Amino acid sequence: MSPSAAGIPQVESFFDPVTNTVSYVVIDPQSRRCALVDSVLDYDAASGHTSYAGAQKLVDFVRAQNLTVDWLLETHVHADHLSAAPWLQEQVGGKLAIGDHIRTVQHPFGKVFNAGTDFARDGSQFDHLFHDGDRYQVGELQASALHTPGHTPACMSHLIGDALFVGDTLFMPDYGTARCDFPGGDARTLYRSIRKLLTLPDETRVFLCHDYLPEGRDRFCWQTTIGEQRRHNIHVHEGISEAQFVAMREERDATLGMPRLILPSVQVNMRAGHLPPPEDNGVQYMKIPLNRL
Numbered sequence: 001m002s003p004s005a006a007g008i009p010q011v012e013s014f015f016d017p018v019t020n021t022v023s024y025v026v027i028d029p030q031s032r033r034c035a036l037v038d039s040v041l042d043y044d045a046a047s048g049h050t051s052y053a054g055a056q057k058l059v060d061f062v063r064a065q066n067l068t069v070d071w072l073l074e075t076h077v078h079a080d081h082l083s084a085a086p087w088l089q090e091q092v093g094g095k096l097a098i099g100d101h102i103r104t105v106q107h108p109f110g111k112v113f114n115a116g117t118d119f120a121r122d123g124s125q126f127d128h129l130f131h132d133g134d135r136y137q138v139g140e141l142q143a144s145a146l147h148t149p150g151h152t153p154a155c156m157s158h159l160i161g162d163a164l165f166v167g168d169t170l171f172m173p174d175y176g177t178a179r180c181d182f183p184g185g186d187a188r189t190l191y192r193s194i195r196k197l198l199t200l201p202d203e204t205r206v207f208l209c210h211d212y213l214p215e216g217r218d219r220f221c222w223q224t225t226i227g228e229q230r231r232h233n234i235h236v237h238e239g240i241s242e243a244q245f246v247a248m249r250e251e252r253d254a255t256l257g258m259p260r261l262i263l264p265s266v267q268v269n270m271r272a273g274h275l276p277p278p279e280d281n282g283v284q285y286m287k288i289p290l291n292r293l
Contacts, residue, residue, distance in 0.1 A: 007161035009141055011207060012061060013222060016040045016054050019081040019261070020210045022222045023054075025061055026160050028139025034062065035071035035138045036094065037158070037165050038209050041084035041273065043264060048286065050275070055084035059091045069094035070138050074126075074269070075167025075209060076155040077105045079182060079262040083273035096272055097128040099147060099156035106270050108183050113267045113287050118277070125272035130156055148197065150190020151178040157197060163205045164226070169193060170206065172221050173228050175214045176235035177245075179253045187249035191242045198236075202227030263288055 010027040024037040036058055042051040062069060069092045072085045076099070085096050106121040123129045130136075132147035143160040151168045158165045168178040169190070177194065180187040204226040211220045230238055236245060259265070264286045268275055275284050 007141060009138065009161045009163050011163055011205075011223075013207070014054070014057055014061075015211075015220060015222070016081070018042070020212055020220075021078075021081045022207070022209060022211065023058060024165065024207060025058060025067070026138060026163065026165070027065070027067060028141045031139030032065070032067050033070050033139030034067045035073055035143075035158075035160065036062075036069060036085075036088060036092075037073045037207075038075055038078070038167065039072070039084040039088055039273075041082040041087070041268075043082045043261065045261060045264065050082070052084060052087055055088055058088060062092050071136075072096045073158055073165070074098040074272075075157065075165060076152050077102065077109075077266060077269045078168075078209075079152075079265050080210070080259040081261060082265050082268045085273040087273075095127040097130055098123070098126050098272070099145065099154050100129040100131050101147065101149065101154035101156075102126065102129065102270075104153045104184060109266050109270050112289055112292050114289075115267075119271070125274065146196070148193035149184075150180055150186055150188075150193045152182055153184035155193070159200070159204075162203070163207060164197065164200065165207050165209075166197065167209045169197065170229060170233065170236075171208055172211055172214075172224060173232040173237075174217060174234060175212060176233060177249065179256055180249055181253040181256065187246045187253070188242060190249070191236065191245045194236050198226060198230045200226045202230070258293055262293065 010029050012025040014023045021040050023039045027034040040054050072094045102123045130145035134145045136143050141161045146157045148155050148157045148169045180190050206224045208222045211222045278284050
């Protein structure tokens with residue numbers, strides 16, 4: 001049986017050490033079609049300069065392997081890095097997609113950034129909006145979109161063959177779970193989303209959007225399994241009740257500062273990775289709203 005018929009994609013990872021983000025190329029070995037997941041635009045906050053050095057690595061890989069891109073998937077509106085999806089789409093094609101609850105993120109943050117009436121709050125910046133349970137294909141691989149809110153209201157996990165891409169819903173078992181204190185986030189909701197994922201077969205491969213080195217580990221990791229998460233995740237392993245998780249998560253979140261790139265990240269990612277439009281002098285600006293978050 002071929003790998004694609006067996007539902008086993010080839011997964012290539014690209015780690016960005018500046019933002020601790022992992023981007024993926026998910027390949028159907030039979031058709032040589034693929035999806036790109038959670039790309040990164042290089043952004044230097046001090047100078048305001050952007051570049052595509054990291055994203056170019058994905059382009060080079062796609063071209064070297066003679067792949068056809070079906071999808072550019074965003075698991076959610078990231079608050080810790082800027083998406084390079086529009087530039088990647090110009091280079092290699094594919095449909096840019098996110099979960100349909102993007103609207104619930106665009107509305108409040110459109111107000112935070114005073115984006116004006118020109119900023120659509122209906123998700124139309126994306127080519128496709130996934131609904132919970134939607135089925136689609138990457139080449140011949142069967143895939144499904146799973147709404148997993150909690151970290152943000154718009155988080156979507158993607159099951160492609162035997163590979164699950166969870167965004168920020170889960171981290172490595174020795175690091176735990178994502179924060180829930182962003183607008184629209186909720187610890188109780190995250191617990192229930194994770195429990196839904198943990199009903200998948202133990203052998204399901206789990207690919208994470210980030211890794212941060214916990215005490216006692218000196219090597220970055222971003223692949224695990226549902227079984228490992230169920231047995232060993234320090235926040236949500238078997239036996240941890242919803243009430244225990246919520247108490248832990250809310251107490252922990254109260255001690256966390258805002259991500260370093262949250263303001264530039266959200267105002268770009270809510271636009272599907274497009275930079276803010278130029279002002280009348282032809283210059284693009286990032287807004288820094290004061291005392292709002």
